[in-house]
Amino acid sequence: MSESPRVCVLLEPDWASDSLAADVRRGLSTYPRTLPPRWLYDDRGSALFDEITRLPEYYPFTAERSILETHADEIAAASGATSLVELGSGTSEKSRILLDAFTRTGQLERFAPVDVAEGTLRQAADEIAARHPGLEVVAVVGDFTLHLAHLPEGGRRMVAFLGGTIGNLYREERAAFLGALADQLQPGDSLLLGTDLVKSADRLIAAYDDSQGVTEEFIRNSLVVVNRELGADFDPEAFSYVPFWDPHMERMDLRLRAEVPQRITIPGADVVLDLAMGEEIRIEISTKFRVSRIAAELEAAGLDVARVWTDEAGDFALTLAVK
Ligand code: AVJ
Secondary structure (H helix, E strand, O other), X not given: OOOOOEEEEOOOOOHHHHHHHHHHHHHHOOOOEXXXXXXXXXXXXXXXXXXXXXXXXXXXXXXXXXXXXXXXXXXXXXXXXXXXXXXXXXXXXXXXXXXXXXXXXXXXXXXXXXXXXHHHHHHHHHHHHHHOOOOEEEEEEOOOOOOHHHOOOXXXXXXXXXXXXXXXXXXXXXXXXXXXXXXXXXXXXXXEEEEEEOXXXXXXXXXXXXXXXXXXXXXXXXXXXXXXXXXXXXXXXXXXXXXXXXXXXXXXXXEEEEOXXXXXXXXXXXXXXXXXXXXXXXXXXXXXXXXXXXXXXXHHOOXXXXXXXXXXXXXXXXXXXXX
């Protein structure tokens, strides 16, 4: 008999529209104008992201999965964890590879996926509980930047933060996030961090400007989310998609550019936005790392790098860092 998963809901019912309104007010009034990427993942956005992971150009997904497939047993052993916490778990597709490895070693007692998308989270938690009888599954509906203080405690924990999502954060945000996470960890607990690595601009641009236009639609969907949640009147088709590689910041910068001058009204955020022709809104950054920089940022947060794994091509890295 498998136990049914416990679900902890940390988000207030109006959390989404309240914090979206705050983000929109802040982000659209400063330059470059921005909308934070966390709002890309409504149902439509999550489905589009899923499609992105299957695009031939989008190498990070396959690269990270191949590292996990090759090294999951070593990762489980090196962490010594009895509790696996996954931040931004989504469908938990990748943690399944880790869970299978932990099951082979028999060391794992608890799995705690954390995500803002409650439906997806519940479904993943149910499936995992059914597949791993005896494993305690605690699903946490929460935001990985806000709810680090409420991660399930007990045992020796490994917190997995996969996919390269940390690259969405700016340097200061990464430092704040890693510091706050390290503060929550006990000595012996660890972080398994997935990061995309610096590579040729051609391959990076291809990965974020795919020939089928899926990424473009994913980025444009952010305007649809603001229209729906805050009653705004963005015309997504009045914007063109501008993805570029910023070689100084070593990050992809994904923007939407107003093709015509326009006024946008966003009642739910009390904002009226006048955009000149050619003005841009940054929707997402995706920072690419060098192994030395990952280590430096982790060490600055008080975490010691224990192991680094990369795929054969050196496209992506998984770093295990211990408190
Ligand atoms: C899920 C944040 C890792 O930055 O590569 C993919 C999101 N955006 N294509 C990334 C994304 C456009 C993705 N992360």
